[in-house]
Amino acid sequence: MAEKRRRAMRPTMDDIARLAQVSKPTVSRALSGSRLVSEDKRARILEVAREHGYAVNRNAQKLRQVRTNTVAVVLDFHSHRHGAIGDPFIYELLAGVSEALSVRDVDLLLSPAGLESVGDYVDLHRSRGADGFIILGQGMREPILRELARKDIPMAVWGAVMAESGYCAVGSDNFAGGRLAGERFLQLHRKSWVFVGNIAHEEIRLRYAGLAEAARESTEVELDLLRIDMMAFSETMSKAREYLQSGKRPDAVFAFSDTASMAVISAFRQERLIPPHDYSLVGYNNIPPAAHFSPSITTIEQDTSIAGTILVEKLMQQLDGARPKSVTLPTKLIVRET
Amino acid sequence: MAEKRRRAMRPTMDDIARLAQVSKPTVSRALSGSRLVSEDKRARILEVAREHGYAVNRNAQKLRQVRTNTVAVVLDFHSHRHGAIGDPFIYELLAGVSEALSVRDVDLLLSPAGLESVGDYVDLHRSRGADGFIILGQGMREPILRELARKDIPMAVWGAVMAESGYCAVGSDNFAGGRLAGERFLQLHRKSWVFVGNIAHEEIRLRYAGLAEAARESTEVELDLLRIDMMAFSETMSKAREYLQSGKRPDAVFAFSDTASMAVISAFRQERLIPPHDYSLVGYNNIPPAAHFSPSITTIEQDTSIAGTILVEKLMQQLDGARPKSVTLPTKLIVRET
DNA sequence: TTCGCTATTGAAATGGATTTCATAGCTTCA
DNA sequence: TGAAGCTATGAAATCCATTTCAATAGCGAA
Numbered sequence: 001m002a003e004k005r006r007r008a009m010r011p012t013m014d015d016i017a018r019l020a021q022v023s024k025p026t027v028s029r030a031l032s033g034s035r036l037v038s039e040d041k042r043a044r045i046l047e048v049a050r051e052h053g054y055a056v057n058r059n060a061q062k063l064r065q066v067r068t069n070t071v072a073v074v075l076d077f078h079s080h081r082h083g084a085i086g087d088p089f090i091y092e093l094l095a096g097v098s099e100a101l102s103v104r105d106v107d108l109l110l111s112p113a114g115l116e117s118v119g120d121y122v123d124l125h126r127s128r129g130a131d132g133f134i135i136l137g138q139g140m141r142e143p144i145l146r147e148l149a150r151k152d153i154p155m156a157v158w159g160a161v162m163a164e165s166g167y168c169a170v171g172s173d174n175f176a177g178g179r180l181a182g183e184r185f186l187q188l189h190r191k192s193w194v195f196v197g198n199i200a201h202e203e204i205r206l207r208y209a210g211l212a213e214a215a216r217e218s219t220e221v222e223l224d225l226l227r228i229d230m231m232a233f234s235e236t237m238s239k240a241r242e243y244l245q246s247g248k249r250p251d252a253v254f255a256f257s258d259t260a261s262m263a264v265i266s267a268f269r270q271e272r273l274i275p276p277h278d279y280s281l282v283g284y285n286n287i288p289p290a291a292h293f294s295p296s297i298t299t300i301e302q303d304t305s306i307a308g309t310i311l312v313e314k315l316m317q318q319l320d321g322a323r324p325k326s327v328t329l330p331t332k333l334i335v336r337e338t
Numbered sequence: 339m340a341e342k343r344r345r346a347m348r349p350t351m352d353d354i355a356r357l358a359q360v361s362k363p364t365v366s367r368a369l370s371g372s373r374l375v376s377e378d379k380r381a382r383i384l385e386v387a388r389e390h391g392y393a394v395n396r397n398a399q400k401l402r403q404v405r406t407n408t409v410a411v412v413l414d415f416h417s418h419r420h421g422a423i424g425d426p427f428i429y430e431l432l433a434g435v436s437e438a439l440s441v442r443d444v445d446l447l448l449s450p451a452g453l454e455s456v457g458d459y460v461d462l463h464r465s466r467g468a469d470g471f472i473i474l475g476q477g478m479r480e481p482i483l484r485e486l487a488r489k490d491i492p493m494a495v496w497g498a499v500m501a502e503s504g505y506c507a508v509g510s511d512n513f514a515g516g517r518l519a520g521e522r523f524l525q526l527h528r529k530s531w532v533f534v535g536n537i538a539h540e541e542i543r544l545r546y547a548g549l550a551e552a553a554r555e556s557t558e559v560e561l562d563l564l565r566i567d568m569m570a571f572s573e574t575m576s577k578a579r580e581y582l583q584s585g586k587r588p589d590a591v592f593a594f595s596d597t598a599s600m601a602v603i604s605a606f607r608q609e610r611l612i613p614p615h616d617y618s619l620v621g622y623n624n625i626p627p628a629a630h631f632s633p634s635i636t637t638i639e640q641d642t643s644i645a646g647t648i649l650v651e652k653l654m655q656q657l658d659g660a661r662p663k664s665v666t667l668p669t670k671l672i673v674r675e676t
Numbered sequence: 677t678t679c680g681c682t683a684t685t686g687a688a689a690t691g692g693a694t695t696t697c698a699t700a701g702c703t704t705c706a
Numbered sequence: 707t708g709a710a711g712c713t714a715t716g717a718a719a720t721c722c723a724t725t726t727c728a729a730t731a732g733c734g735a736a
Binding site: 010054055057058062063091098107109110126128233266289294 | 406466
């Protein structure tokens with residue numbers, strides 16, 4: 001009876017040990033690649049394990065070990081609820097992180113259910129569901145993030161680098177990105193600029209600030225701010241339309257994202273204004289569709305593969321007890337004139 | 339010493355039991371919402387737990403319980419390696435699945451590292467890293483999927499529904515989708531049709547078959563197949579360009595995805611052919627940018643939110659021991675004529 | 677007053693690995 | 707030849723919660 005039940009069950013490490021005629025610790029060592037096992041035994045153990053389709057129980061393993069080898073990745077999946085745009089960029093970033101975690105053989109727990117308050121994050125960490133967090137986009141979560149940092153929860157955040165934030169942030173050099181856009185407008189002798197974006201977000205505020213600095217280099221340049229609150233495509237589009245209807249005729253537009261750029265193009269097209277002829281346009285992120293949109297979109301690149309790698313690296317350093325500094329990644333202007 | 343060490347450690351259920359002056363099982367019951375605990379005790383236990391920042395160790399929990407409450411979601415993140423396009427649609431689908439899993443409070447393990455062979459899937463399941471799989475896109479994995487089905491690994495697959503596959507598939511009615519496109523072309527009196535896509539993929543083959551059926555309804559219609567092997571944007575674009583250069587002048591194009599539609603638009607534009615005037619174009623998926631592209635793209639909708647819900651539902655039924663049937667979701671033509 | 681039933685409760689068994697610590701068997705060096 | 711130092715190995719402790727099963731208490735019915 002007990003025999004029968006056991007036969008139906010998956011083999012445990014004890015079973016493998018018995019079958020290979022060694023002790024359980026030896027099996028454990030053999031499987032984890034410890035040097036403390038003689039080659040002949042290791043070979044025999046591996047063979048027996050394979051033969052019986054044995055796989056280490058990850059939960060028992062995680063229970064015993066200090067690390068769970070799992071990282072929770074948080075992103076605003078359901079942000080349309082809040083009217084934000086489901087920007088492809090964030091997915092590219094997710095792919096970058098996923099790839100980087102794969103390399104280290106760490107599991108990726110995606111945006112677990114109901115991670116809203118500080119307590120939710122702390123609980124997930126305490127309950128050993130994840131060793132740490134990678135958070136894609138600060139959004140309006142900044143206060144939560146700061147508090148988590150104070151509680152020493154290991155995390156790496158994609159977003160603006162702020163000196164006082166207390167946590168490790170990784171992000172592109174938004175200010176420099178803004179300047180690049182501005183410098184391009186200066187080169188093209190554009191005089192009437194407008195920035196499109198919600199500067200309540202620090203990342204976006206910095207892009208605006210960089211643009212503004214460039215604007216001040218010429219006395220002839222006028223810079224407008226077309227502030228949008230939500231980041232939905234439709235809202236951006238209607239705000240842009242209103243802007244034109246109020247009589248404005250900018251000759252240079254810098255939008256906070258490529259997706260927003262598409263909204264601007266659509267709105268401006270209704271007034272027969274088409275870039276790059278009628279106005280210069282610069283977006284941000286260099287998402288794949290930006291190259292294929294018509295007209296194609298000049299933009300500031302953010303390398304999501306590098307970003308993912310660095311986010312993971314920084315988090316791992318924290319798990320090893322370090323206090324890594326934030327990182328600002330270089331930006332690059334991708335010019336497209338179709 | 340032991341005292342000191344314990345103080346530094348996270349509290350365990352034993353600690354909470356001692357502090358609340360009850361036994362461990364009672365704490366367990368109180369926390370899991372069992373009715374077998376008197377109200378006053380439950381309240382006291384919850385209070386003590388909160389006060390001491392106690393969180394149940396998920397790994398111990400998963401070890402003991404039969405279910406891990408974790409689902410592995412597999413998608414071709416790094417498909418650019420294989421030259422495939424990182425289509426936003428798959429991300430929308432991921433969001434749909436994520437949302438549906440959240441509702442059930444199940445964790446989402448994203449495309450764990452190196453899940454390539456049948457053995458990798460089986461091991462992950464055996465090692466109790468996930469209760470089952472949700473696989474987004476059959477891609478070229480069909481043989482693996484069939485073998486997994488034979489081994490009774492719980493899974494739900496987004497893709498084409500095939501009678502003999504042996505696993506539970508959920509997908510849109512690709513044949514009907516193809517017909518919808520064809521019917522539209524018939525209505526518009528288009529005579530020279532072309533389908534763009536890799537019909538080695540069953541989903542795409544069905545779309546082509548649906549279109550072909552519609553084509554046979556008029557003797558005047560000619561249907562071409564522009565077969566592409568990889569799904570990269572650039573390849574689609576160059577194949578489309580070559581097609582035109584060979585002297586063809588189709589007046590109706592049905593592309594396997596919205597992203598491919600964009601590639602077609604870009605290629606055809608070089609010959610000054612622009613839809614809907616010079617030719618009719620229908621895409622597939624209705625990804626958000628399709629509405630905003632210029633010209634905007636008429637397409638066949640797939641509802642990713644419903645898709646996610648059903649995929650999760652089907653997987654859960656399998657975990658409960660059922661053998662759910664595959665599901666074909668209705669399709670809908672979204673007409674956009676800008 | 678006693679029997680039977682229900683609502684609570686807790687002791688002990690259980691899930692499956694990793695790690696510590698002790699030991700046996702061999703070398704190596706003086 | 708004896709002390710010291712390795713290497714390989716296993717027994718037992720440990721990680722932490724859930725579940726089974728037995729026991730108790732409280733209450734109404736007879």
